[in-house]
Amino acid sequence: MKHHSLVAAALAALVAVAAAPTANAQSTPAIPGYTMGQKSLAKAPFTLADLESLKKTLLFTEEDIRYLRMSRAILADQHEAILDVWYGFVASTPELVVYFKNNKTGAPDGAYLGAVRKRFGQWIADTADANYDQSWLDYQYEIGLRHTTPKKNKTDEADSVPLVNFRYLSALTIPVTTTLKPFLAKKGASAADVEKMHAAWVKSVLLQSILWSYPYIKDGQF
Numbered sequence: 001m002k003h004h005s006l007v008a009a010a011l012a013a014l015v016a017v018a019a020a021p022t023a024n025a026q027s028t029p030a031i032p033g034y035t036m037g038q039k040s041l042a043k044a045p046f047t048l049a050d051l052e053s054l055k056k057t058l059l060f061t062e063e064d065i066r067y068l069r070m071s072r073a074i075l076a077d078q079h080e081a082i083l084d085v086w087y088g089f090v091a092s093t094p095e096l097v098v099y100f101k102n103n104k105t106g107a108p109d110g111a112y113l114g115a116v117r118k119r120f121g122q123w124i125a126d127t128a129d130a131n132y133d134q135s136w137l138d139y140q141y142e143i144g145l146r147h148t149t150p151k152k153n154k155t156d157e158a159d160s161v162p163l164v165n166f167r168y169l170s171a172l173t174i175p176v177t178t179t180l181k182p183f184l185a186k187k188g189a190s191a192a193d194v195e196k197m198h199a200a201w202v203k204s205v206l207l208q209s210i211l212w213s214y215p216y217i218k219d220g221q222f
């Protein structure tokens, strides 16, 4: 029962968020809380060399980077539709929507969901376009912190649970990339190109979720 009402409230919050007007790219003000490239960010505790080694282990190559770039234009005008699917998955999965719960009401926090959604949209473009430099690496560290006790809730001043439990982090790679695939196929790319874009997305999202895991891992064991 408790879970059902939580899910219903989350869906209601999402509909409200989805119905809000979206600004076009030219006039869009900075996304609140999106701080990629800003001086205020801490330096990542993992290095660009660590990143290269991780990419090697994931068989993540220049070819994958090319296919991610190809996906950028394909996905550009589909961000909201993709976010509807991803948020729909989280909202209808009680184990996940609980991480957006408002501590006072016990229901999903619509304002929190909406604020994160804007940065999630930017993340689609950033993942397709990533150049894997120090700024990108530092923002990966920041996103990890935002899923964990040091920084969860801080950016949006949410009154919510203190962390996303570790076990779900890499797991979400699968629904995110599986549900992305039909969107990759919507603009006439060949089946072979869709497969390669999809494979590149799987690798990139897994790579990022591994980097985001840093704050969960005991000192020295990452």
Ligand code: HEM
Pocket (backbone or CB within 6 Å): 033, 034, 035, 090, 096, 097, 099, 100, 116, 119, 120, 123, 143, 146, 147, 151, 152, 153, 154, 155, 156, 158, 164, 168, 169, 170, 171, 172, 173, 176, 205, 209
């Ligand atoms: C592959 C796995 C995941 C991806 C790609 C992902 C992606 C993102 C992105 C892009 C953001 C916004 C980062 C920013 O502030 O710029 C975010 C924040 C957030 N994600 Fe995830 N996430 C993943 C796993 C999860 C899981 C399993 C949950 C559980 C429901 C979750 C819950 C949240 C929450 C609550 C925030 C807001 C954190 C805050 O307070 O700042 N995420 N995520």
